Amino acid sequence: MLEILHHPPDGLLERDASRVHEVLEGPTLIHIAGRKRRPLYVSVLLHGNETTGWETVRALLKRHLGGELPRSLSLFIGNVKAAKENLRSLDGQPDYNRVWSGGHGPEYAMAARVIEEMRALDPVACIDVHNTSGTNPHHACVNLMDPAHLALASRFGHFVVFADKPPTVETRAFGEFCPAVVIECGMPDRPGGVEHALAYLEDALARDGLDQVHLHPGDIDLFHTAAVVEIPEEVSFGFGDGSDFDLLPDLDQLNFNELPAGTILGKVRPNSNARLRVTGSSDRDLYGRYFTVDEGRMVTAVPVMPALISTDARIVRQDCLCYLMERIRVPEDPP
Numbered sequence: 001m002l003e004i005l006h007h008p009p010d011g012l013l014e015r016d017a018s019r020v021h022e023v024l025e026g027p028t029l030i031h032i033a034g035r036k037r038r039p040l041y042v043s044v045l046l047h048g049n050e051t052t053g054w055e056t057v058r059a060l061l062k063r064h065l066g067g068e069l070p071r072s073l074s075l076f077i078g079n080v081k082a083a084k085e086n087l088r089s090l091d092g093q094p095d096y097n098r099v100w101s102g103g104h105g106p107e108y109a110m111a112a113r114v115i116e117e118m119r120a121l122d123p124v125a126c127i128d129v130h131n132t133s134g135t136n137p138h139h140a141c142v143n144l145m146d147p148a149h150l151a152l153a154s155r156f157g158h159f160v161v162f163a164d165k166p167p168t169v170e171t172r173a174f175g176e177f178c179p180a181v182v183i184e185c186g187m188p189d190r191p192g193g194v195e196h197a198l199a200y201l202e203d204a205l206a207r208d209g210l211d212q213v214h215l216h217p218g219d220i221d222l223f224h225t226a227a228v229v230e231i232p233e234e235v236s237f238g239f240g241d242g243s244d245f246d247l248l249p250d251l252d253q254l255n256f257n258e259l260p261a262g263t264i265l266g267k268v269r270p271n272s273n274a275r276l277r278v279t280g281s282s283d284r285d286l287y288g289r290y291f292t293v294d295e296g297r298m299v300t301a302v303p304v305m306p307a308l309i310s311t312d313a314r315i316v317r318q319d320c321l322c323y324l325m326e327r328i329r330v331p332e333d334p335p
């Protein structure tokens with residue numbers, strides 16, 4: 001199901017994410033030659049509703065149209081069909097950022113093919129562009145605690161998240177052979193996302209020695225994902241709509257804030273089964289450690305910093321409610 005091209009087809013750059021399907025049948029890898037041969041790998045639309053990546057590469061390629069990119073670019077355009085519907089993924093499709101460590105089905109084979117193709121081309125780095133479905137500061141995520149990965153991340157901004165779960169993400173697979181980073185550009189269509197990502201990609205294309213960098217511990221605020229918070233299937237919930245588990249409609253305003261114990265997340269109807277599933281690295285349920293119900297309200301039990309809270313109920317069902325973060329020390333760069 002993967003198509004591999006060597007230049008963008010006619011009309012592609014004129015289309016927004018919802019119309020890419022008119023030109024591309026499905027996931028497509030486009031190798032665009034530039035002055036330096038080793039490519040930068042950039043992926044967009046792994047999640048079909050996260051359109052900042054596509055808008056950014058459109059702008060990038062238009063800007064260099066008629067000239068030459070400073071470095072070759074291998075551009076992967078992921079879930080074209082979900083982008084048509086402005087959805088993260090379609091019902092029945094696997095999540096395109098959960099198919100990169102093997103598995104059965106066409107999407108897994110497609111991802112394996114991309115890895116095989118790119119590994120042979122020895123990319124200088126892998127940058128995967130995403131949006132969040134709630135309000136979050138722009139930040140980068142890495143899956144390996146490696147100075148080259150952290151330094152690549154630090155060029156995007158000072159907030160950096162280290163997440164070693166889930167193991168099936170694209171950047172984890174690419175991390176085996178090049179520095180790899182996810183950039184989270186806030187919500188789609190919010191001002192500043194495309195501009196920030198574009199400046200970042202331009203810098204990455206122009207720069208030599210992306211993998212030889214000095215990381216200054218003061219340059220970044222590094223957090224790691226201590227746990228994933230999900231809402232169990234059997235629990236009915238909503239945002240300010242009077243459900244059994246009625247979360248605050250503006251819950252995403254808590255993202256990247258270090259919250260004191262007792263912070264209210266929402267209301268719980270008496271005798272309802274409302275609870276959260278909180279999974280740490282051991283897969284043990286940590287609900288009781290982080291949350292409690294106090295006079296009909298779900299509150300935090302300990303100081304904690306949530307990130308990537310989504311207030312889109314469909315996305316909460318497909319992915320999760322949020323992650324819980326802990327601040328960690330930035331490793332010293334070896335001399």
Ligand SMILES: [Zn+2]
Nearest residue numbers: 047050130131
């Ligand atoms: Zn995403």
